Amino acid sequence: TTIGGTTSPNPGTYTYTAGSMVQVTAIPYTNYKFDYWELDGANVGSTNPYTVLMDKNHMLKAVFSAIPPLTVSINPLSASIRVGQSVTFTSTVSGGYPPYSYQWFLNGNPVSGATSNTWTFTPTTSGIFYIHLKVTDDKGNTAQSDAARIVVSTVPVGGYSIPMQAPTKTEPILPYIAVITTLTITITKIRNKTKRRR
Structure with missing residues (x-):
């Protein structure tokens, strides 16, 4: 065998x-x-266990490789929003032993039901919030992401406003002929493996 197993x-x-x-x-x-x-000396696949026909002398070698440690990151790591608005977090996981399980945390506390690889945060109060993700692999290994910092401000006094335009005043039709001209404007918008024989 090579290093990494027997x-x-x-x-x-x-x-x-x-x-x-x-x-x-x-x-x-x-x-x-x-x-x-x-x-x-020839690669014969990854079927495990493997059966050898003893039709002559043979040398069989098992090849193993190291599994990278479990890591996780989230995006975004910062955002500024208002109360009632949302920010969606995504995650990237590598290493360890799939499948993975997920748990999102808000200010250090686990969020109920937030157990997928993405999570949407919709604050109901203003303040500064910290979000991180904990991932557990199939062997029980865990990894934690860096914490995202989310700044939430209140909605302006009076709420959101929509600009309104006053209606155009209609002038009465006068009994004369006016000369009308028109102007048309056009706007155009761009992996290392180490081996050891057994």
Whole structure:
């Protein structure tokens, strides 16, 4: 085997009857994963366990690779919004052992029901809020993102306003002929692996 795991039967030299079938299982160590088999120097795939037909002398090697540590990041890490507005957070997870589980936190407290890889924050009060995400992989390893800082301000006094334009005054039609001219304006808008033989 190469570094990162072992096999069953253990690495070593064994004698078998010609024509027999020998089954070998790859067993990765913690933080490693089994990648593939090499039979007599050739890659023969990742089926595990693997069965060897003893039609001649063979050398079987299990190849393992290190699993990167679990990491998580969120986006955005800062925003300024008003009460009643929303900001949606997304996450990026790598390493560890999928599948992952998620838990969002608001000011250090877990948010009920916020257990997916995205979360939308809609504040009802003003203030400064801190949001982070905790991820757990299939082996129980955990990782925590940096905290996002969200500044929430109150709605202006009187609420939001919509500018209104006064209606145009209509002049009475006078009994004379006016000369009318028109102007038309056009606006145009642009992975390292290390191996050890068993």
